[in-house]
Amino acid sequence: MDVKVLDISFFNDTEPSGKIKECFEQEDVILIRGLDLDENRFEALTRIFCDDFCRISSRESLRKREGDGLTTHTPRENFFLFSHSEAAYAPYPKTPDIGFLMCKEAPIVPGGETTLVDGVEFLNEMAHELRKRFKNEKIIYEFLWEPDRWKAQFRVSSEEELFALLNTLNTIKFSLNNGLLHMFYTTSALTRMADGSYAFSNAILAHLPSLDHPDYKNKKVYCKESNKVYWESGELLPKEIVNQLVTIQDKLKYKHQWKVNDILIFNNLRYMHGREMTQGVSNRELFSRFGYVL
Template identity: 40%
Template sequence: MRIHILKQTPDETIDFARLYSAYQKHGAILLRGGTMNLEKFEAIANYFCDRFHHVGGRSAMRQDQGDGFTTGVWAGNMDKLAHTEGSYRPAIHRPDTAFFCCVVPPSASGGETTLFDGAEMLQHLPKDLARRFREQGIIYEMTWQPERWSAEFDVENEVQLREYLARFPEARYSLENGTLHLFYSAPAIFSVDGVDAFANGILNHLPAIDHPAYAHSTIYTKPSNRVSFGDGEPLSSEVYNQLIDVQDKVIYKHQWQKHDVVIINNLRYMHGRTMTSEECERTLLSRFGKTAQRHRADA
């Protein structure tokens, strides 16, 4: 894939309309050369979007200033595989746009944010596998303790949790002694402007990983996380490894410079990250939103 670059001088005022027009055309853009801070970063996002996604797993990384929807990213040194944000669980406003801003680039090699065009991934999938994903969709399975489901759904108690989940016929669950066992049915393939894309959270919801290319990598897994086809058959290790092979064919590695802003369509493009060769600071801001009504009306 390619990312469209828009260059800016440090003292140049951000042209929001130009930025959004480039995003509409290309779906993945980089703003480079200007100066960026939290206020400017949120102003860009607020021009694009009018509703924002609550990233429950990052509650502790919310910025002290701003409106509370901008968070840092995980500081741990790890690889994260291709995924779209917020696709693994029910959400009132699934984010269609992802924003990233570099505050401190890594001083060591590695630490890139990885991008993947879901349309390219779909083309490389084995045809039988792609057909099954298209026809059946997928089911995410997870088990969460109260602190996790409270953060994920921004609720305070079990009554509020049940009220929230009742909005989603595609979700089924059990709740016992505070432990939530959730199943969420969702598409694996989305159509964006008439282009089908394999764009989902499968590879960020792994119960385990045994791919030889990642034998020496640190990758988040959780045994209670599972993904099944829509008919209930769990994805096998072979299927996971096929998906990893495909993501590695189409991977784009973005090397960060200070003040870079990357914006991608979260319904088509997936993102991840690579480990750094040694421990070092790597500080990024992220934000996820839904396209503003004024832009949807103009589409």
């Protein structure tokens, strides 16, 4: 895949927001260069597209104080994070439409790229039988969350509020024990695009308990033991299928090598993003926001 680069320094007008929006609507993923924004102006840029933003509950400790408090750092640990649509594992609120990433410190060693995979290409690349299965069968995400996580994700402050919200959702099964929320969320791994085509866009590969793929032996890949993904029938997504998905991801992924002040904007319902490990020790500072289209 190609990413359209929009270099604002070539623009004559002082107000490039119209051009940025128009370009994104045509491309679904763009890279903006030539701006040098602080957190508040970054937030203002994202408000050209969105009037509501997602609170990323896995990043509570990484939230920035500035502005609306919904800009976060990305995690500072060094690992591979496989392709995912942000927050697609959660039944509520809905999956955000657009992702925004801005680089304030680029890695000085190889690696550390943000990856993007086009979910439409991903689906086309799959073996026919597997594609058919994802079209016909939903998946289930299982997770186990501490109170801080569910309070942030569902924007509630008590177990009573949590129950009141979750009881309105018919896509989940859940239990609450000693404050721990154990949930099973059934949903499609595919998203229908405006033109009727389907994208493989979900959080499967970033929601694995472990990984055993020959290309990632001795590499650190983000996994969490209490996360699992099943077919709708209840069968755990087998290693063979997980590994097919990883191989397709690696064949298709675009690796964005960050330069300071780069801003990447992508359709979160079509493109799955992730990150590569840096090969060596390096700082890497990215700000991120995810929002809902006006």
